[in-house]
Amino acid sequence: MTPSANHDLVLVGGGHSHALALRMLAMKPVPGVRITLVSPDALSAYSGMLPGLIAGHYSLTDTHVDLFRLCIATGTRFIRAAVTTICSAERRLTLDDGSTLEYDWLSLDVGATPDLQPVSGGHPDIVPVKPVASFHERWQQWRDGDSPLAVVGAGAGGTEMALAIAEHQRQTGRNGALSLISGGVLLPGYPEPVRRRMQRYLDDYNIQLREHTRVEKRDDGLYANDAPLDATRVLWCTGVRGTRVIADSDLDCDDKGFVRVQDTLQSRSDPRVFAAGDCAAFPESLPKAGVYAVRQAKVLAHNLTAAITGQPLQAYRPQKHFLSLLSAGGKQAVASRGGTLSAAGHWVWRWKNRIDQAFMDKFDSQLPTMSAPPPDPDVLHCAGCGAKVGSDALHDALRDLQPHISEGIEAGMDAADDAAIIHWAGNQRLVQSLDFFPAFIDEPFLFGRVAALHSLSDLYAMNATPHSALANVTLPWHHPKLQGRDLHRLMAGAVTELNAAGCTLVGGHTIEGPQMAAGFTVNGQADPQQLWHKGGARAGDRLLLTKPLGTGVQLAAMMQKDKLHGPWLDATLKHLLVSNRIAQHAMQDIPVHACTDVTGFGLLGHLHEICQQSDVAMAIDTDSIPMLPGTLPLIEKGVSSTLNEANRNVLMHCDTQQVAEPLLTLLCDPQTAGGLLFSIPEEALPRVLTQLREAGVNASEIGKVLVKNGDSSRDILLH
Structure with missing residues (x-):
């Protein structure tokens, strides 16, 4: 049972500040406050490990916070959507699905967007690093090839990325020319020993450094210092602006489109709105670096609680010096602090790796167990x-x-x-x-x-x-x-x-x-002559299923934070939103002998219903059963729906000798918004599969209808 709430706190964006603040708020809930996180992505990138992901040292899940898991563990609502409009005057957000979301308190941690003004808003050959959350998907579509590649921006992010790309090329046998372009010098603001060491790493990878070089777009392509840019792939790592949704809002923003905030992280124009990370503009300008966002999380969590409960707020004081660990392509790194070089080499990378892994572990094995906030004592409920x-x-x-x-x-x-x-x-x-x-x-x-x-x-x-x-x-x-x-x-x-x-x-x-x-x-x-029924399946018919199985298992995994895997749940939710209307329309000129939708009784339960109503038997090819990603691994870890046990009563009507236990659990899994199950004439099968595919339905042939034999207790043969 969810405790009563009387305030909505909405967090927009899954950046470092929000991810950490959610852990803190979960460990000390605010009475009467319901928290919602809105993000267009189910995985949130940890910027410190992004070069390691590109270099091949880490997997996608190693380097991204699973927002589904985080929200479920912390008792937070998660809305996977992008905010398109912020109206602080009415305390209302508009989302890209057309819906609206009202709030009482709002926090923004949406990062920044690339400033592509030097290239007139962009070019087909340019891929921006920001927003970081969706960069990996763009990189996957663009990374392969041996054509010349340029990284524009030689700050920490651009230099690390150039070295990571070079390491990726080394591992995959690519030989494309690689250059690092800076409008000024390499690693501005870093001490000379760090710059010299990183220059040696660039030389080791044969990366050409071009300093004091301006890249711009002209009618016939990209130019670098008035000469055509010798690169057909350009990674843009320099200059950022505020996102369009913030710049177009009624909040007070600076000339770059970042939210102006006080030292309490509150908007200067609306004290009920907070901002942290790259999207915030502080009185004293701060570099757009993740180390500041991490430190802001504690102040943000405290001040959100204090503002809602009427307590004094704290001031955020950015650190003057911090440890900088720059990855250098292979498993090596350079460390510096306070303007001096501390160390370089493989052991520094291992040090950096331990720090990064410890950060990510906060959102894996160290996820907090939420304690429920006390209910509002003034709210009474009737029946x-x-x-x-x-x-x-x-x-x-x-x-x-x-x-x-x-x-x-x-x-x-x-x-x-x-x-x-x-x-x-x-x-x-x-x-x-x-x-x-x-x-x-x-x-x-x-x-x-x-x-x-x-x-x-x-x-x-x-x-x-x-x-x-x-x-x-x-x-x-x-x-x-x-x-x-x-x-x-x-x-x-x-x-x-x-x-x-x-x-x-x-x-x-x-x-x-x-x-x-x-x-x-x-x-x-419906026209009575066109109605489909469960009765009517005939021997020789083929059986088609229009959606994969596994929603019961996947939704059960939501209740167990150590089993939940965000990308699998994300795929499940997408399938839930596919309407069976599409398949129904595609089958209008097909002689459908029997049809049902697969829901609470599971696939076997609904197959058995058709057998009973049609007086037939069935042979099911279990290797052809479609399933949602991750479903069998979850079943093998002991995850199943509470209804699965009751659904297994149907197994007394099935020959299951050749079927493994996890697959039987899948076949009895209750489905929410499951697919349609058709029995159609064999001769219609090629045309049906073509029509369904053209309609966007990935249907699977899972078996055939047989003449019922004398043993009426076994009407489904699984093989």
């Missing part, structure tokens, strides 16, 4: 009809929605009647279904989308066209202000999918409860 959400909150949450209006709706949400009135054509069939389940993720917009898609799936499985829907929503026990926000986001997500399906939201019912839950009664219309 029965008294548990309904107040009419004001309901009205505020729904007033801006614009649901699609189907023909024949006589009374819907606008009529405020006790029930919807629907005029139905006499020669059609009304297909109606209801689904309702607790939220598996504490993000209302995403959950609303999945709940709507899951409910609509029953209509698609019967080849019905969605017409109208009623919502049934349970909201957690929070302050009415927060309940209104949750309801608005949940219903906005649901309406997004209902509108896409041409389905009218005609009303619904809300209550309070210990956790968020939602479901929809959906109505559809």
Whole structure:
């Protein structure tokens, strides 16, 4: 049960300051405060290890904070989206999925964006390092090849990156010419001994250093000091600006688009807004370096708590001297502090590696166990009809929605009647279904989308066209202000999918409860001659499955922070948002003998239903069963859904002698928003697979239908 809350603290960006601050806030929760992290990326890069990733010393997961794991471990809501608009006057954010998010307190740690003004905003040959969070994906698309490569910017980041690229080329046998270009000198601000040592490393890799060189774009290409730049790949590591969303906001920003902050990290124009890391502009200009962001985290966590609870705030005092450890391509590094050279060599790299690994371990084996903040003692909760959400909150949450209006709706949400009135054509069939389940993720917009898609799936499985829907929503026990926000986001997500399906939201019912839950009664219309049923499968038919299995296992892993792996969960959530409408439309000219959607009973449970309704048997090729990334490794670690045990009752109807135990767990895994399961004539198979593929559905042939033999207790053969 989630403790009651009455304030929303929203953190935008998963940078170093926010990642560390979340750990601190989790270990000492603020009573009555709900925390939400918004980031477009599920993995957040640790800048100190990025050169090592490029050089091949580390893997992607070694060098990135798993924000899903961090948020679940710290009791933080995670919204994977980019903020497109900040309106501090109304305390509202607009996200790139079209939804809005309101807050009471806001913190920004969104980094910076490259300043490409010298090259007139960019060039096809240029790849910027910033934003760091998404750099690895850009690098993967661009790294291979032997054409000349230039790194522009010879500060610490650019020099480390040039050496890392050279090490990557050495390991992969590439021979492309590599140059490091500086508008001034190598490593400005560093002591001469450090510059000399790094110069030797550059020479060892045959990297050409070009100092006092300006790169600019002209009509016929890129130029360096008025001569054509001899490089077809350019990595831009110099100059940054504030992100567009901050520069265009109503916050006070400097001429580079960074948020002006006081020494308490509060915005100069709005004390309810904080900023840290590269996106903050301090009274005394600071270099854009991760060492400052790390130190700011403690002050940020303290001041967020203090501001919300009315306590004195601390001032952030940037360190005057800090240890600098520069990686030098191979497993070697240069150390300096306070203007003097300390050491260089392989042992310094090992020292740096221990420091970096210790930092990353804070977000792995040292993730904190969240202690729940005390509930608000002034909030009381009723049951029965008294548990309904107040009419004001309901009205505020729904007033801006614009649901699609189907023909024949006589009374819907606008009529405020006790029930919807629907005029139905006499020669059609009304297909109606209801689904309702607790939220598996504490993000209302995403959950609303999945709940709507899951409910609509029953209509698609019967080849019905969605017409109208009623919502049934349970909201957690929070302050009415927060309940209104949750309801608005949940219903906005649901309406997004209902509108896409041409389905009218005609009303619904809300209550309070210990956790968020939602479901929809959906109505559809269908030609009785075109309906699909579970009965009708014939011997010789081929079986097709349109989505991979494993959602039950993946969602169960969310409850175990040591098992959760963000990229696997991210892939799962993307599959949950794929509508079965796509597959249904692609099958309109195909003779479908039987169809169902794979949901709570698992694949075997739904196959058994078709066997019973059609009086057939089935042979399933278990090697062809599609599964979500990481599902079998999780099962092998003991992860499974609580419903899996009940679903395994179907195994008494299966011949399982040749099937390993982990695979049986997968076949009994309950699915949320699972795919469609078709039984189609064998001769239609090539055309079906082509049509589904062209529609973007990666369907798998998983078996065939057999004549039922005398042993009615074994109707599914697994091999």
